[in-house]
Amino acid sequence: MAESVVRVAADADMPGVRAVAAHYELLDDWTGMPDFLDAERAFGALVAGEIDGRVAGFGGVLRRGQVVHLGDLFVLPEHQSSGIGRKILDLVLPPGTQRVTFASDDPRALALYIRQGMRPVCPLLYLTCSPAASTRRRTADREKDPQDGPPARGPVEGPRPEAGEPSGVREAAMLDARLSGGDRTTSLRWYAGLPGVTLHVTGAGYAFVRVTGGEDLEVGPVGGETPQDCADALFAAVAAHPGVDEVQVAVPGVHPLLPRLVAGGWAIDDMDTFMTTDPGVVRLDRYLPHPDLG
Missing domain, CATH: 3.40.630.30 (Gcn5-related N-acetyltransferase (GNAT))
Incomplete structure (x- = not known):
């Protein structure tokens, strides 16, 4: 054996x-x-x-x-x-501990995670689009009446960054902690300092993006005080990188942004299942995770 x-x-x-x-x-x-x-x-x-x-x-x-x-x-x-x-x-x-994972469609993996106390909550869809399509969607989005939640509460405030810390990380981390289930300032600071990674803080939202191989843009994590703030942060980050070939983002199936992205030409490339021991731990209506970092 x-x-x-x-x-x-x-x-x-x-x-x-x-x-x-x-x-x-x-x-x-x-x-x-x-x-x-x-x-x-x-x-x-x-x-x-x-x-x-x-x-x-x-x-x-x-x-x-x-x-x-x-x-x-x-x-x-x-x-x-x-x-x-x-x-x-x-x-x-x-x-x-409270646990979260993105499970593949392998039944053995799903059963293993269920035995660990996690339950399926919703699909996690991996979407792609070209920057031009995203810009058109953003323009159309601005013409719509607000429909995704209460008005934004204004800029996220927080302490000044430490020496050498990328601008906005601590402010983004404070909001991210409320949306993703817990504080991870240290790991977000590490990620923001990697080559090709940019943080966009837009009023009551934030978006981390990474240019991969000089051609594609990987977006996440993204969050906002409201679903609309989350959407605004995504669109602003994408618009700031018009030269990439493709944009990639992971969207929970319950997020109000999902039908708008699909209607705007974003394609569904793959799908996992969001699983957790506590369905309320992550604010899935105003948060877009990073595929590898959660």
């Missing part, structure tokens, strides 16, 4: 972990910079699963306050259904 071991990933485990990630093409957009695996080690936990001396899978989480976001659980195909995934999950998820 194959011998399996799970442990918190050490430096020596990272080549094997990255090999598993590469098998699933998880690092394609992170080449040449610190990536989400580094973030999980720094701001959460990364667990490696080894079978007969070789890394066969890994799981990673990021923490925001009391909420644990399960970002990754991947096992090489030849070792799936071996039990290694359950062992990884048992170690990487602290007991008694």
